[in-house]
Amino acid sequence: MKISFDDPSTALISRKVRPSYQRIKVLEYLIKNQCHPTVDQIFQDLQGEIPTLSKSTIYNTLKLFAAAGLIRVITIEENETRYDILTEDHGHFKCEKCGAIYNFAVDVDALATGDLTGFKVMEKNVYFKGICPKCL
Amino acid sequence: MKISFDDPSTALISRKVRPSYQRIKVLEYLIKNQCHPTVDQIFQDLQGEIPTLSKSTIYNTLKLFAAAGLIRVITIEENETRYDILTEDHGHFKCEKCGAIYNFAVDVDALATGDLTGFKVMEKNVYFKGICPKCL
C-alpha cells in the first residue's frame, strides 16, 4: 500500500495512471514542494517549464491523483483547496496570521472512535489553528 | 468561557453581540438544528419566518458569530462551508455517499502535540470520512 515516490513515473504506473508529461511534472512538483500548495501555486510555478499548461489540466490531474490515492485533499482553508502528497499520517497546523500550513506528527489511531461502530472510516484528518512561532 | 445557550438573546449579549431580531433567529436556528447547516439551508429555512431576509445577513451574522466565538466554522466540504454551535469538543464524520455529517465524541487533548512547542494552538479539529451505517 505504501507508495515509493523515488520515481514519479513508476509511482504513477503502479497506481494505474498513465504517466503523461504534465502528470509527471505535477507529481514531481508535489514531491519537491511538500508545502500544501493550492492549484494556483502549482499552476504558476509549472508554467515556466510548460508554457502551454492549462489550469484545467492541474484540476484534472489533482482529481485523478486523489482518486488514485496518490495525494490527499486538504480543506483547512475556507475558500481554497490544498493538496498534499500522501506520506505518513500527520496533522496540519494553520497559522491564522501568516496563513502558513505546518505538518506535525500525530497518532490518529490513538483517537477514540467508540461512537463510530457501524461506520466505515476511510480517512482521518486532524487540523489545528492558531499562531505560529514566527508570528508570535 | 462556557456559554449557556438557554436564552439566545442573553447568549449574544454575553459575547458583546447586539441581539437584533435576525441574529436571535439565526442563533435559535443553530441551537435547534445542530446538523451543521450550510448558509443556504439556514437561509431557506428562515425565509418563512422572516420574509425580507437577505442571504448577506446570514453571511454577516455567521462571520460575526464566529469572531465572537459563538460558533465554529466547519470546512470538511470542498465547496460549501458549514457551521456548528460551540458545544463540547467533538469530531465530525462525513459520509462520502449521502453527504451527511455526524458528530462523535473525541478526546482532542489526548492528541500528541509534541511537535508544536512554540505554537499557540487556538482550535483543534478532527474529521473523518467514510461510509455511514445507512449507506453500508
Place this chain on the structure above:
DNA sequence: ATCAATTCTTGCAATCATTATAAAATTAGA
C-alpha cells in the same frame, strides 16, 4: 418623545475557485 448619529439589514453587482464542454493535440496499438 424627538432628533441626530451609529449600527444593521438588504439587494445587487463583482469576484474568484471550480467544473463542464468541445475542439485540438498526443499517444498506443495494429
Place this chain on the structure above:
DNA sequence: TCTAATTTTATAATGATTGCAAGAATTGAT
C-alpha cells in the same frame, strides 16, 4: 503510417462568497 482512444487546452458556465451603497432600525442625548 493510420486509426481510435486518451489527454490537454481554452473558454464558457456555475455557484459560493464578498463588497458596496442605500434604506431601515436602534441608541443616546437633549
